[in-house]
Amino acid sequence: MFKKRNTVSKLWLKLTNKPQYKMYKWELENYKNEQLTNFFTGANLLDTPDKIIAAARQDGCINVMHSGNAGDVIYALPTIKQLHQLTGAPINVYLRTNQPIVLSGHASHSMGAVMLNEKTVSLLAPLIAAQPYVNSCQVYQSEKIHLNFDIVRSKTISLGSGNIARWYSYFTGITPQLWQPWLTVKPDAAYANTIVLARSERYRNSAISYAFLSRYPNLVFIGVKSEYEDMKKAIPTLRWVEVSDFLHMAQLIAGCKLFIGNQSFPFSVAEALKVPRVLEVYAKIANVVPEGPNAYDFYFQQHLESLVKQLYNA
Numbered sequence: 001m002f003k004k005r006n007t008v009s010k011l012w013l014k015l016t017n018k019p020q021y022k023m024y025k026w027e028l029e030n031y032k033n034e035q036l037t038n039f040f041t042g043a044n045l046l047d048t049p050d051k052i053i054a055a056a057r058q059d060g061c062i063n064v065m066h067s068g069n070a071g072d073v074i075y076a077l078p079t080i081k082q083l084h085q086l087t088g089a090p091i092n093v094y095l096r097t098n099q100p101i102v103l104s105g106h107a108s109h110s111m112g113a114v115m116l117n118e119k120t121v122s123l124l125a126p127l128i129a130a131q132p133y134v135n136s137c138q139v140y141q142s143e144k145i146h147l148n149f150d151i152v153r154s155k156t157i158s159l160g161s162g163n164i165a166r167w168y169s170y171f172t173g174i175t176p177q178l179w180q181p182w183l184t185v186k187p188d189a190a191y192a193n194t195i196v197l198a199r200s201e202r203y204r205n206s207a208i209s210y211a212f213l214s215r216y217p218n219l220v221f222i223g224v225k226s227e228y229e230d231m232k233k234a235i236p237t238l239r240w241v242e243v244s245d246f247l248h249m250a251q252l253i254a255g256c257k258l259f260i261g262n263q264s265f266p267f268s269v270a271e272a273l274k275v276p277r278v279l280e281v282y283a284k285i286a287n288v289v290p291e292g293p294n295a296y297d298f299y300f301q302q303h304l305e306s307l308v309k310q311l312y313n314a
């Protein structure tokens with residue numbers, strides 16, 4: 001549990017342990033930005049299935065809000081899917097934009113200083129709205145909200161371990177079926193013999209090299225251009241595909257032979273689709289856990305190369 005320091009304690013930490021002081025400042029900013037809103041206090045908290053069912057009967061729908069990173073939204077979907085199955089009510093997903101993100105150390109993020117902006121919502125909404133258990137997905141505009149999934153950032157659970165996809169069940173009492181697919185899209189058959197890669201600048205295992213993939217044909221990278229250019233240094237034959245939106249990305253991943261990625265947004269899509277997938281685990285924040293069929297993860301180079309050989313030849 002985060003504990004604020006007094007002025008003397010903060011000054012002493014700054015003088016004696018600058019890395020720890022920097023981490024403290026990061027945690028302090030998160031603490032300020034992630035407090036529970038009034039909606040989540042007392043009797044207003046829909047924290048059991050019975051309360052959620054009653055709200056659905058009263059209002060004829062359940063409105064869910066999320067302002068987290070795109071991958072976090074994908075990992076919230078299995079709980080949203082169970083919400084629909086539990087209540088039978090239309091589920092409307094509202095994405096709140098321009099909420100600040102605070103990164104530790106020298107980490108960077110493709111979104112910059114916020115977790116979601118209007119551009120990302122425009123890319124993400126077609127994929128979410130296409131799911132049969134979602135009635136609509138749009139930018140939040142002061143609508144009545146039944147479940148604000150930003151509650152996961154209230155410092156009441158650890159966000160650096162466990163499984164992101166279980167965060168939302170802890171506050172609703174609804175257990176998602178994570179071994180089953182929770183995204184449904186039409187696979188793009190053009191990528192049936194393709195290895196698809198994605199590797200963000202964050203959450204990289206510095207001991208891992210992907211140069212060995214040059215031995216394999218049909219290698220495609222999805223992600224931002226700077227990440228592609230960095231990966232191409234190790235894999236000269238790598239080709240970049242710029243997707244039109246995240247529904248297009250999901251169709252590409254659904255059709256591929258094998259997906260390889262680190263703990264970034266594209267892997268959340270691969271996990272939701274349950275395609276053959278290999279995850280580069282980031283040991284310091286191992287909060288992505290592949291579950292169900294075709295799921296593999298690794299820490300060490302020899303295991304990565306062995307897994308790729310095994311799955312490619314399957």
